[in-house]
Amino acid sequence: MAKKFAEHRGLDLTSINSEVLADWEKNDIFHRSIDEREGCPQFIFYEGPPSANGHPGIHHVLARSIKDTFNRYKTMKGFQVHRKAGWDTHGLPVELGVEKELGITKKDIDNKQSDKYITTEEYNSKCRENVMKFTAECRHLTEDMCYFVDLDNPYITYDNKYIETLWWLLSQLYNKGLLYKGYTIQPYSPGAGTGLSSHELNQPGCYRDVKDTTVTALFKALNPKEEWTRWGSPYFVAWTTTPWTLPSNVALCVGPNIDYVAVETYNSYTGEPITVVMAESRVNAYLSPEGLMTDDEPLPTYEKGKKFVPYRIVGRYKGTELEGMRFAQLMPWVMPTARIDANSPAFVAEYAEKNPDKVFTAENGKDKFVEMADKAFRVILGDYVTTEDGTGIVHIAPTFGADDAKVAKDAGIPSLFLIDKKGETRPMVDLQGKYYETDDLDSVFVDKCMDVRAYAHHAGDYVKNAYDPRFNPDGKWDVEASEKAEDLNIVICMEMKAEGTAFKIEKHVHNYPHCWRTDKPILYYPLDSWFIKSTAMKERMVELNKNINWQPESTGTGRFGNWLENLNDWNLSRSRFWGTPLPIWRDEDGEEICIGSLEQLYNEIEKAVEAGVMTSNPLKDKGFVPGDYSKENYEKVDIHRPYVDHIQLVSKTGKPMRRETDLIDVWFDSGSMPYAQIHYPFENKDKIDDGRAFPADFINEGVDQTRGWFFTLHAIATMVFDSVAFKNVISTGLVLDSKGDKMSKHKGNVVNPFDMIHKYGADAVRFYMMTNSEPWDNLKFDEHGVDEVRRKLFGTLYNTYSFFALYANVDGFDPETPQIPLADRPEIDRWILSCLHSLVRKVDKELEAYDPTRAGRLIDSFVNDDLSNWYVRLNRKRFWGKEMSNDKLSAYQTLYSCLLTVAKLLAPFAPFYSDRLYHDLEGGLQSVHLDTFPVADDAFIDADLEERMSMAQKITSMTLALRRKVNIKVRQPLQQIMIPAVSESQKAHVEAVKDLIMNEVNVKDIRFVEGEDILVKSVKCNFRTMGKKYGKLMKGVAARINSLDQHEISELEKNGHLTIDVEGQQLVIDATDVDIISEDIPGWLVSNEGNLTVALEVELNDELVKEGTARELINRIQNLRKDSGLEITDRIKVTIAPDENINSAIEAYSDYIKGQVLADEIVIAENDGVIDKFDVNITIDKI
Secondary structure (H helix, E strand, O other), X not given: OOOOOOOOOOOOHHHHHXXXXXXXXXXXXXXXXXXXXXOOOEOOEOOOOOOOOOOOOHHHHHHHHHHHHHHHHHHXXXXXXXXXXXXXXXXXXXXXXXXXXXXXXXXXXXXXOOOOOEOHHHHHHHHHHHOOOOHHHHHHHHHHOOOOOEEEEEEEOOOHHHHHHHHHHHHHHHHOOOEEEEEEEEEEEOOOOEEOOHHHHOOXXXXXXXXXXXXXXXXXXXXXXHHHOOOOEEEEEEEEOOHHHHHHXXXXXXXXXXXXXXXXXXXXXXXOEEEEEEEHHHHHHHOOHHHEOOOOOOOOOOOOXXXXXXXXXXXXXXXXXXXXXXXXXXXXXEOOEEEEOOOOOHHHHHHHHHOHHXXXXXXXXXXXXXXXXXXXXXXXXXXXXXXXXXXXXEEEOHHHOHHHHHHHHHOOOOOOOEEEXXXXXXXXXXXXXXXXXXXXXXXXXXHHHEOHHHXXXXXXXXXXXXXXXXXXHHHOOOHHXXXXXXXXXXXXXXXXXXXXXXXXXXXXXXXXXXXXXXXXXXXXXXXXXXXXXHHHHHXXXXXXXXXXXXXXXXXXXXXXXXHHHOOOOEEOEEOOOOOOEOOEEEOOOOOEEEOXXXXXXXXXXXXXXXXXXOOOOHHHHOOOOOOOOOHHHHOOOOOOOOHHHHOEEEOOOOOEEEEOOOEEOHHHHHHOHHHHOOOOOOOOHHHHHOOOOOOEOEEEEEHHHOOOHHHHHHHHHHHHHOOOOEOEEEEEOOEEOOOOXXXXXXXXXXXXXXXXXXXXXXXXXXXXXXXXXXXXXXXXXXXXXXXXXXXXXXXXXXXXXXXXXXXXHHHOOOOOOOOOOHHHOOHHHHHHHHHHXXXXXXXXXHHHOOOHXXXXXXXXXXXXXXXXXXXXXXHHHHHOOOOOOHHHHHHHHHHHHHHHHHHHHHOXXXXXXXXXXXXXXXXXXXXXXXXXXXXXXXXXXXXXXXXXXXXXXXXXXXXXXXXXXXXXXXXOOEXXXXXXXXXXXXXXXXXXXXXXXXXXXXXEEEEEOOOOOOOOEEEEEOHHHHHHHHHHHHHHHHHHHHOOOXXXXXXXXXXXXXXXXXXXXXXXXXXXXXXXXEOOOOOEEEXXXXXXXXXXXXXXXXXXXXXXXXXXXXXXXXXXXXXXXXXXXXXXXXXXXXXXXXXXXXXHHHHHHHHHHOEEEEEEOOOOOOEOOOOEOXXXXXX
16 A cells, blocks of 8 residues: 555655755746736835845845745735845945955045056946856755745846936935935044944944043143142143044033132153142042142152152132134144135125235135134133043044034134145045145145145054055954054154143053944044935934834834934935935035936936037937836946946036936835835836835844834935835844854854755744744854754654655555544643644734744744653554544544644744645645634633643643652653642642543652641742842842741742731732742652642552553563564563562563564563663564
């Protein structure tokens, strides 16, 4: 007879992966899972676009496993789930990778003076090539890990259609007044050569602790108060972690309500007497209290190197009393200047008008500036000044800090700018991170505003070693060498020490931002940039965020919510070459146009041609036809740089308009994908407008996307559509190594996802990563854990199916046989079916709540604890009978139903093995992924029965643990267990399963006892939880808990709480906050779990020993049957050598032994076999 159910030779998940994947490809299962749901409700899913210019990592497996799980689940729930893949093809990761490969930097691109000159066209062509470098590897991982997503028709962010949608979105923002150009202090990455947005700066790991040389500088007061002049020179003292910014200082800022003091003391480096002004609360951070002098005598002489520097406080002031006081420029290399034009602040224009002798024209003969040293170098007020560190006086360099720039501008203080050859104002540091060379500066400015000799000493010096080419051989940053070498901070500090302008120099660890792509420290830099006025929509973003289901909730209210509450305008500009061009054209008068489509651009070029600004229309020349949305038409043109830069438009006044050279932030590319992936609004407009493709029902990416993709999705959707972009989101944590360290090639702890999948199978890797810890917690990836999942879940499920298939094939079981009514099935069948339907309900609930971890753990627990270890183990004998009785049929139908339902429940988590199991069980469709998700039937659920059986499982587990404690095997019967029931309900539940428990733990009786004197218990406090509750009372609480008598402990167990008196206060103690421990009594072992206590009698009598011996014989004979290759139905004759103890056991239990081992006869006689346990020969013969 042909076998109906497949039988396999061992479990090989890797082979199953390959075989099932081949079947899917052959039968087009992926597309059918979508097409066969046509007309069904939509479940909208967005795939965040990954970069394809790098190798995929193990963290990609976690995110994709979660996404795939919910997409499969929703498909089986009857939804149509479109899953369009995408590639993120622009941005720094791509450009920096190309620069590294070509051995160039940004300054070599489009720079004919460079020895490594490369045109923008050549560079972008290389970027386009490299960006898809690892698509094959990404596809390989996607298929190997069983991620259903459409890779054949992905959206690609460099496609013209995709870019056109971005232009349309930007035009919507522009028309709403939410897109503007500003000159502000912004985070800038010299390593990447571009400004950064605030959300890029807030990626995980961007802020890092660094140890820098810091200095507290002495700024000489020019109009000191009288009491400051009695002891040496008077100084204001200010601390900075960036000494290289001191040459750009133009002001000192004090807190208006902070208490300041004038202190007579010495310069510890020079020994000179000085009077310094600082916050009173910061004095002892610089001067030891032991040095304080309180009398009126002159300060004692100080010799350099002494332990304490003497000092005396001679004056006290509020910050407001210091406002307006002047000080000498610390490093008079350059005088402050300001541009004179229509946009000049009023204080600049007024000063220039009053001081024409200080106005000068740049060498280009056009741009005018005014030297304003007279308005600088003053003490100003600022509410943001604190006394947490430093001196309570802040050094102000407006060109290197947004706060500095604001407070200086408000006080009418000019910035200290340099002027370059183009007549542009620039900070002292150029875009490569070094002080400008004087040859790069305007000659008139150099002549009028610079001390060339003083400045030239450091001209060309890099402000941080990380930017210096000496520490970046072949474009790779040598971190170790750069950190060991002396940097500019140290050099400047040593020079200040020698000049007597340093009060204190020290190493200091502080948190400093780094570029998310180059890992190098950033600078704050004044730049012209285009911004999205996201702050104008902040309140609406905050309000809409409340409608999003965040997993975990704390990310939505905390990390993401706080980010929205403190939102800055979005810096959109990027000074790069490969990316989406900003579609704004401007003329020299500032008239501008924002292009929202290729058709609009085409028409505007036609106007430019007609006006003589352009000789021809390059779009028309290429054959592009507006309104034709075919792929062939859009491939005729390229709207990247440099081609789009060659296009000039004409303003309403007839002047040429040139494109703003910026690209846009690549995160805008990503955040626009809901619309751009379907070329909205030019195509598929109804899908967005009707809610069939927007907003997403579900998205998932790593926690690093909280202020990246998640934010940009939310921001664009809010500002353009007044809607959320996604309804449910899982923010996954980091994937760390098994020790909790971040994975890196440098540490050699990177896990190769392909290795894991090929070794253990995708299902085991997926299930492990989703169930080992909640997705939003950091996962410590441990290969041993993957193997454990393979063995314990999939191995157990395989063995359970194998058991079923073996006997089902022998008996010719047919799943189509009419079902035994539920009421006619044995209680054990009704129990497992009740558990099965409860499982379906619970798994469905957890998946609806977007918690794959809990859902997966429920399945794992059912398979291992309920189905295999309990149901199958307890019911093996029912499958051994010769005839297909109703009882046997019920067992088959019950186990079959469990296995088939588990296959469906497991399908979203473990797609390969679940499909194999589904096919082995002859599921009705070509794939489990075309089937529907199980639905719980309340008629099958019996909560009381589940509770009773749970009690049996719990007592069994506790009793078996006690047996292991004294090394008594389960085959050895024991006399009894004793249970002090805490309630009638508990007693009734145990009574109902008493026989089952006795059989499982092999005891003769279960006895219930009452009264507190039978078992002695004690209580221990859980100080970790109780300490938080009771604080200072904890010591008294612990003492009272330790003194509880047996009656009080019994009450605590029964009621779950107990009221005690501690220091006159009535406190309620919860049973969950303490550990209740039962003490062993002679001849017994005791165990506790919650309010359940089990005592096991471990003393043996002769009858118990005989029965134990008989059971050992049965075990040995069954092993011999197996080793002899006998069929499960073969009858045997057993011959056992004479032994006094064994003889008595056989005499007492002969029939029992024969029944268990299918023996027709047991003969006591000499033979050649051997049994190790008793050192007695034993043989079996087939009859």
